[in-house]
Amino acid sequence: xxxxxxxxxxxxxxxxxxxxxxxxxxxxxxxxxxxxxxxxxxxxxxxxxxxxxxxxxxxxxxxxxxxxxxxxxxxxxxxxxxxxxxxxxxxxxxxxxxxxxxxxxxxxxxxxxxxxxxxxxxxxxxxxxxxxxxxxxxxxxxxxxxxxxxxxxxxxxxxxxxxxxxxxxxxxxxxxxxxxxxxxxxxxxxxxxxxxxxxxxxxxxxxxxxxxxxxxxxxxxxxxxxxxxxxxxxxxxxxxxxxxxxxxxxxxxxxxxxxxxxxxxxxxxxxxxxxxxxxxxxxxxxxxxxxxxxxxxxxxxxxxxxxxxxxxxxxxxxxxxxxxxxxxxxxxxxxxxxxxxxxxxxxxxx
Amino acid sequence: xxxxxxxxxxxxxxxxxxxxxxxxxxxxxxxxxxxxxxxxxxxxxxxxxxxxxxxxxxxxxxxxxxxxxxxxxxxxxxxxxxxxxxxxxxxxxxxxxxxxxxxxxxxxxxxxxxxxxxxxxxxxxxxxxxxxxxxxxxxxxxxxxxxxxxxxxxxxxxxxxxxxxxxxxxxxxxxxxxxxxxxxxxxxxxxxxxxxxxxxxxxxxxxxxxxxxxxxxxxxxxxxxxxxxxxxxxxxxxxxxxxxxxxxxxxxxxxxxxxxxxxxxxxxxxxxxxxxxxxxxxxxxxxxxxxxxxxxxxxxxxxxxxxxxxxxxxxxxxxxxxxxxxxxxxxxxxxxxxxxxxxxxxxxxx
Numbered sequence: 001x002x003x004x005x006x007x008x009x010x011x012x013x014x015x016x017x018x019x020x021x022x023x024x025x026x027x028x029x030x031x032x033x034x035x036x037x038x039x040x041x042x043x044x045x046x047x048x049x050x051x052x053x054x055x056x057x058x059x060x061x062x063x064x065x066x067x068x069x070x071x072x073x074x075x076x077x078x079x080x081x082x083x084x085x086x087x088x089x090x091x092x093x094x095x096x097x098x099x100x101x102x103x104x105x106x107x108x109x110x111x112x113x114x115x116x117x118x119x120x121x122x123x124x125x126x127x128x129x130x131x132x133x134x135x136x137x138x139x140x141x142x143x144x145x146x147x148x149x150x151x152x153x154x155x156x157x158x159x160x161x162x163x164x165x166x167x168x169x170x171x172x173x174x175x176x177x178x179x180x181x182x183x184x185x186x187x188x189x190x191x192x193x194x195x196x197x198x199x200x201x202x203x204x205x206x207x208x209x210x211x212x213x214x215x216x217x218x219x220x221x222x223x224x225x226x227x228x229x230x231x232x233x234x235x236x237x238x239x240x241x242x243x244x245x246x247x248x249x250x251x252x253x254x255x256x257x258x259x260x261x262x263x264x265x266x267x268x269x270x271x272x273x274x275x276x277x278x279x280x281x282x283x284x285x286x287x288x289x290x291x292x293x294x295x296x297x298x299x300x301x302x303x304x305x306x307x308x309x310x311x312x313x314x315x316x317x318x319x320x321x322x323x324x325x326x327x328x329x330x331x332x333x334x335x336x337x338x339x340x341x342x343x344x345x346x347x348x349x350x
Numbered sequence: 351x352x353x354x355x356x357x358x359x360x361x362x363x364x365x366x367x368x369x370x371x372x373x374x375x376x377x378x379x380x381x382x383x384x385x386x387x388x389x390x391x392x393x394x395x396x397x398x399x400x401x402x403x404x405x406x407x408x409x410x411x412x413x414x415x416x417x418x419x420x421x422x423x424x425x426x427x428x429x430x431x432x433x434x435x436x437x438x439x440x441x442x443x444x445x446x447x448x449x450x451x452x453x454x455x456x457x458x459x460x461x462x463x464x465x466x467x468x469x470x471x472x473x474x475x476x477x478x479x480x481x482x483x484x485x486x487x488x489x490x491x492x493x494x495x496x497x498x499x500x501x502x503x504x505x506x507x508x509x510x511x512x513x514x515x516x517x518x519x520x521x522x523x524x525x526x527x528x529x530x531x532x533x534x535x536x537x538x539x540x541x542x543x544x545x546x547x548x549x550x551x552x553x554x555x556x557x558x559x560x561x562x563x564x565x566x567x568x569x570x571x572x573x574x575x576x577x578x579x580x581x582x583x584x585x586x587x588x589x590x591x592x593x594x595x596x597x598x599x600x601x602x603x604x605x606x607x608x609x610x611x612x613x614x615x616x617x618x619x620x621x622x623x624x625x626x627x628x629x630x631x632x633x634x635x636x637x638x639x640x641x642x643x644x645x646x647x648x649x650x651x652x653x654x655x656x657x658x659x660x661x662x663x664x665x666x667x668x669x670x671x672x673x674x675x676x677x678x679x680x681x682x683x684x685x686x687x688x689x690x691x692x693x694x695x696x697x698x699x700x
Contacts, residue, residue, distance in 0.1 A: 050400065051428055058604025073439040078401055078428060083601040085573045085630060089423045107629060108600055216566075216612055223435045234605040243612035245595055250458055251433040254408025255587040257685050262566055262593035263613060279457060280435060282696035286689050335607050339636050346632035
């Protein structure tokens with residue numbers, strides 16, 4: 001399958017694509033806006049927990065994954081991210097649950113909020129409104145109120161900013177907000193290189209979209225870039241209605257490796273990092289030579305936090321380009337919406 | 351693609367398949383043997399940690415996932431499983447690292463051991479020998495010595511038994527070993543229903559292998575059965591040299607759902623549980639109706655621990671049947687071995 005690559009230069013002129021693309025361009029601003037929110041949390045009752053436990057699903061869950069994966073050197077307290085059916089049974093009064101639901105209506109998140117309250121777990125709610133905001137106010141639970149009007153997945157930068165300053169604020173992390181802020185300033189480089197105005201020759205995001213178009217995409221990633229691999233998958237799923245399989249190194253080299261390629265339609269991206277250890281470099285090279293005809297390397301360079309943020313932003317651009325190539329609306333997620341309705345019905349019945 | 355299903359009745363007569371199949375049949379015994387090992391750990395210095403952190407990769411990593419996912423109601427202490435590049439920076443003297451490497455030679459595991467010692471983290475090593483056993487002895491670190499002679503992935507039952515009694519022993523869990531032991535007694539039912547002597551009509555493992563043969567397999571799973579989904583994937587990868595994609599519910603219903611099916615060759619298994627909550631049942635039904643032509647439901651019934659162990663065993667049988675259908679040797683993992691050699695070379699050079 002081939003597509004006219006000049007289409008990718010015209011994204012800003014097509015309303016259904018331009019709206020979300022501008023949200024990506026604006027990520028540096030959203031990180032900063034989020035940071036202001038987190039400083040407002042009052043330390044009493046939530047400071048110095050045994051563990052920080054993020055709970056959220058989909059677009060609201062990835063902020064927890066970002067902190068548990070990328071900010072491990074900023075904390076002395078375990079930061080755990082869960083997107084399972086329920087919160088862990090071991091959570092107790094010494095732990096802090098950060099319960100995240102952009103819409104404030106996700107069934108599982110509301111259940112997690114109630115369960116945590118029942119068990120005496122310290123709770124902070126992060127949402128743009130809805131039932132979660134109401135429940136938090138009613139129960140005297142501290143609330144981080146996110147800006148309204150985003151598709152949940154596009155709220156990640158604001159959520160991340162808010163989480164960073166909140167965690168600094170309550171003495172869980174040191175200088176997480178500073179690291180995020182410094183990196184946000186530099187993201188302008190990613191905007192310049194990867195947005196629709198940047199020509200194909202210099203634009204790895206456009207190249208990646210063309211590389212993956214018509215394929216079953218896989219991404220190899222490691223360490224702090226694992227969360228970006230997840231982000232790429234989720235954004236391809238939601239924005240481009242497109243599959244993607246995440247392969248983490250080293251884990252996938254102990255199992256997945258024996259089964260590659262999954263099909264004759266496989267295409268791969270390799271997320272490379274200037275912070276790679278020698279063993280990761282060796283494994284990346286091995287996989288690149290094993291899949292040389294169908295793989296493309298993408299390099300990120302800078303601090304661990306900057307690379308994570310840059311690769312998230314880059315992945316978001318790729319998803320918009322793939323949505324355009326596939327001529328699908330990046331905003332609407334019809335099946336997810338249908339399932340949510342179905343779920344509501346079946347829970348009300350019981 | 352079709353294959354003669356009578357081939358699956360003859361597994362015990364073909365040496366390269368019978369050897370591993372008998373290891374699956376013997377899982378109940380291995381769980382029990384493992385339990386004896388864990389009681390030998392001396393409590394002093396390792397009891398009552400802030401967190402229990404399992405670190406291991408591939409066949410040695412899944413034991414940690416089993417405990418973090420399945421045994422959440424048996425513990426008041428966070429149990430975290432990591433198969434990332436490195437152990438978390440926040441680990442300190444109050445935490446317990448259980449470092450698992452069946453071979454005792456996995457590079458990342460040896461690095462984790464050294465890093466943890468440097469930071470004063472409490473450590474228990476679990477291995478069948480190799481450099482890890484040596485390093486543990488030299489440093490006065492307690493050691494759980496596993497039976498030799500297994501492919502690493504087939505040591506899971508013994509590892510799980512040892513971890514359960516050890517965690518009970520050091521007051522992290524209550525009655526984990528008892529739950530494992532009771533369930534092990536009942537696994538004989540899975541052996542009877544799923545092993546090669548059980549005819550196709552009553553044998554869901556054989557049916558699943560035929561269902562998946564020639565496809566790109568996906569498995570939908572949730573909660574305690576998530577670890578079994580991972581197990582199925584890894585066993586298909588290693589034993590059958592076959593791909594498999596794991597979709598966790600509810601998370602995948604927030605992203606993956608928009609991209610299904612991944613290809614015209616997709617086939618799915620739905621892991622159903624007698625412990626399902628109403629919201630999981632609703633989502634399983636939704637996915638079953640969305641993918642009705644290509645999905646097969648598999649039910650597990652019993653306690654949470656029993657269902658996890660039964661579905662792991664069942665998944666192992668499916669992987670052997672698929673190896674037989676594909677006429678590949680289930681024991682040898684040539685690419686993984688080649689990568690390990692390559693990795694050793696490049697690390698020595700630095």
